[in-house]
Amino acid sequence: EVQLVESGGGLVQPGGSLRLSCAASGFTFSDHYMDWVRQAPGKGLEWVGRSRNKADNYTTEYAASVKGRFTISRDDSKTSLYLQMNSLKTEDTAVYYCARVGASLMIPGGYWGQGILVTVSS
Amino acid sequence: QSALTQPASVSGSPGQSIAISCTGTSSDVGAYKYVSWFQQHPGKAPKLMIYDINNRPSGVSSRFSGSKSGNTASLTISGLQAEDEADYYCSSYSRSGALFVFGTGTNVIVL
Numbered sequence: 001e002v003q004l005v006e007s008g009g010g011l012v013q014p015g016g017s018l019r020l021s022c023a024a025s026g027f028t029f030s031d032h033y034m035d036w037v038r039q040a041p042g043k044g045l046e047w048v049g050r051s052r053n054k055a056d057n058y059t060t061e062y063a064a065s066v067k068g069r070f071t072i073s074r075d076d077s078k079t080s081l082y083l084q085m086n087s088l089k090t091e092d093t094a095v096y097y098c099a100r101v102g103a104s105l106m107i108p109g110g111y112w113g114q115g116i117l118v119t120v121s122s
Numbered sequence: 123q124s125a126l127t128q129p130a131s132v133s134g135s136p137g138q139s140i141a142i143s144c145t146g147t148s149s150d151v152g153a154y155k156y157v158s159w160f161q162q163h164p165g166k167a168p169k170l171m172i173y174d175i176n177n178r179p180s181g182v183s184s185r186f187s188g189s190k191s192g193n194t195a196s197l198t199i200s201g202l203q204a205e206d207e208a209d210y211y212c213s214s215y216s217r218s219g220a221l222f223v224f225g226t227g228t229n230v231i232v233l
Contacts, residue, residue, distance in 0.1 A: 037168075044125060044211060044224055044225070044226055044227045045160070045168065045211050045213075045224040045227075046224065047213075047220055047221060047222040047223070047224065050221060061221050062220075063219070063220040063221075064123070064219050064220060097167060097168070103170060103173045103174075103177070103179050104156065104158070104173045104174050104177075106154070106156035106174065106215045107156060107158040107170070107173045107174070107213060107215070107222070108158070108213050108221075108222040108224070109168075109170070110170050110173070110179070111170070112167040112168055112169070113167060114166075114167050115167055
C-alpha cells in the first residue's frame with residue numbers, strides 16, 4: 001500500500017525557516033518523480049515544485065512564487081522527500097501535500113499524502 | 123500565472139449528470155492534452171480522478187469522464203451519487219510561470 005506521511009509543519013514567524021519531510025513507503029521511491037502542492041486555508045490548490053528521479057538527474061522545478069526561497073531535495077536511501085522553506089511569508093501559510101507522480105508525468109502528483117499545516121504568523 | 127476558471131458550484135439530483143467546466147488559455151489548456159481532475163472531500167487529501175484529458179486511474183468509477191475543446195476542458199459525472207459531493211479541481215500543464223496551474227475549484231452539491 002502506498003503511503004506518504006508529511007511531518008515538520010507548525011508555527012513559524014515571518015522571515016523564518018522550516019523543513020518539511022515526506023516519508024514514503026509501499027512503492028519504489030527512487031523510480032518516481034515527486035511533487036509538493038499546497039493549499040491555503042479555505043483556498044484552492046497551488047503547485048509548489050517537483051523533484052525528478054535519478055534517471056533524470058534529480059532535477060527540480062519550482063513555482064515562481066517560491067523560487068529562490070524553497071528548495072526540494074530527496075534521499076532515496078531513506079525514501080524521503082524534503083521541502084526546505086526559507087524567508088517565509090504570511091502568504092505561505094497552507095497545508096502542504098507531498099504527492100507521488102505516477103499515472104502521467106505531465107500532471108501534478110497522482111497519489112497524495114494527508115498534508116501538513118504550516119502557519120506563518122507573528 | 124492565473125488560475126484556470128471553474129464555476130464556484132454545480133448541483134444536481136441523484137442519478138443526474140453534471141458537467142464542470144475548466145477554462146484556461148492557449149498557454150495551458152489549449153496547448154496540451156495534459157488536463158487532470160482531482161476530487162477533494164472536506165479535510166481530506168485530493169484524489170486523482172482523470173488525467174491526460176480523459177483517462178481514469180485504476181479504481182476510479184467509469185461515471186467520471188473528461189473532455190476538452192479549445193481552451194476549455196470539462197469533467198462529467200454521470201449517475202450522480204451522494205458520495206460525489208466534494209470539491210473538484212482541474213489542472214493543466216503550462217508553459218508560463220509554473221509547470222502546472224490549477225483551477226479555482228468547484229463545489230459539487232448533490233441535492
